[in-house]
Amino acid sequence: MRILVIGLIIFVNFILESTLFQYTRVFGVKPDFTIILITSYAIMRGSGFGGFIGLASGLLQDIFYGNAIGVNGLAYMLTGYLIGQSNENVFKDSYIPSIVFNIGAVFIYQHMFFLIAYFTKNQVSYTHALMNIMIPQGIYNAILGPIIYRLLLRLDEKEFMNNKIY
Numbered sequence: 001m002r003i004l005v006i007g008l009i010i011f012v013n014f015i016l017e018s019t020l021f022q023y024t025r026v027f028g029v030k031p032d033f034t035i036i037l038i039t040s041y042a043i044m045r046g047s048g049f050g051g052f053i054g055l056a057s058g059l060l061q062d063i064f065y066g067n068a069i070g071v072n073g074l075a076y077m078l079t080g081y082l083i084g085q086s087n088e089n090v091f092k093d094s095y096i097p098s099i100v101f102n103i104g105a106v107f108i109y110q111h112m113f114f115l116i117a118y119f120t121k122n123q124v125s126y127t128h129a130l131m132n133i134m135i136p137q138g139i140y141n142a143i144l145g146p147i148i149y150r151l152l153l154r155l156d157e158k159e160f161m162n163n164k165i166y
Contacts, residue, residue, distance in 0.1 A: 001160055001161055001162070001163045001164070001165055002156075002161045002162070004165060005155070005161060006041070006053065007056070009037065009152075010037070010053065010056050010057050010060065011060075013033055013034060013037055013057070014034075014057065014060050014061065014064075016033070017033055017034060018064075018065075021033055026136075026140065027136060028132070029132070029133065029136040029137050029140060030137075030140075031137065031140040031141050031144050032106065032109070032137060032141060033144075033148070034057045034058075034061070034076065035076075035079065035102065035105045035106055035109060035141060036102060036141055036144060036145045036148050036149070037053060037057065037148070037152070038050055038053050038054045038057065038076055038079060038080040038083070038105065039079075039080075039083050039098065039101045039102050039105045039145065039149075040098065040145070040148060040149040040152045040153070041053050041080070041152070042080045042081075042083040042084035042087065042101070043083065043084075043086075043087060043090055043092065043097055043098065043101060043149070044087075044092060044152070044153060044156055045084070045087070045156075046084045046087040046088075047080070047081045047082075047083075047084030047085050047087065048084065049080075049084065050079075050080030050081055050083055050084035051077045051078075051080045051081040051084065052077075052080070053076075053080055054073075054075075054076030054077040054078070054079055054080030054081070055073050055074075055076065055077040055080075057072075057076055058070075058071075058072035058073030058074065058075060058076035058077060059072070059073040061073075071113075071116060074112075075109050075112040075113060075116075076109065078108070078112065079105050079108045079109045079112075082108060083101050083104065083105050083108075086101075092153065093153075095146040095149075095150075098145045098146040098149040099142045099145060099146055100142075101145075102138070102141040102142050102145035103138040103139075103141065103142050105141070106134060106137050106138040106141050107134055107138060110129065110133060110134045110137070111134075114126060114129055
């Protein structure tokens with residue numbers, strides 16, 4: 001049941017991220033709810049779940065909106081995997097890990113995209129990307145991340161999440 005619910009959450013997040021969440025911009029920057037979702041499950045369940053959710057979410061975005069299939073999938077998967085490596089060393093009921101890891105996940109993901117843009121000869125200024133995208137989006141995700149993390153943690157602890165579907 002857990003995989004079915006997570007798949008539904010990924011799909012609903014994709015729909016909302018493509019439509020409604022475009023209007024949540026503050027100073028031209030919108031939060032990346034996909035990173036919040038990946039980070040939350042990576043903290044709760046480890047690098048396998050974080051990587052899986054990152055790959056599924058990223059491929060969904062690549063298929064519908066990407067120029068090259070796999071770029072978002074790879075970046076999100078690596079982000080989820082790296083954040084999930086600290087799963088066993090994190091106190092899951094605290095808000096602090098969600099804040100710290102959401103900021104870190106934004107920086108990991110955005111740096112991967114900056115490197116891809118750099119190697120494809122796109123003229124992107126690192127200081128511009130850092131000051132106008134990475135830092136504001138990291139702060140925005142750090143504010144919203146603990147709220148969504150707490151909701152997903154409560155959902156993950158429900159008894160029906162452990163049921164098998166036959």
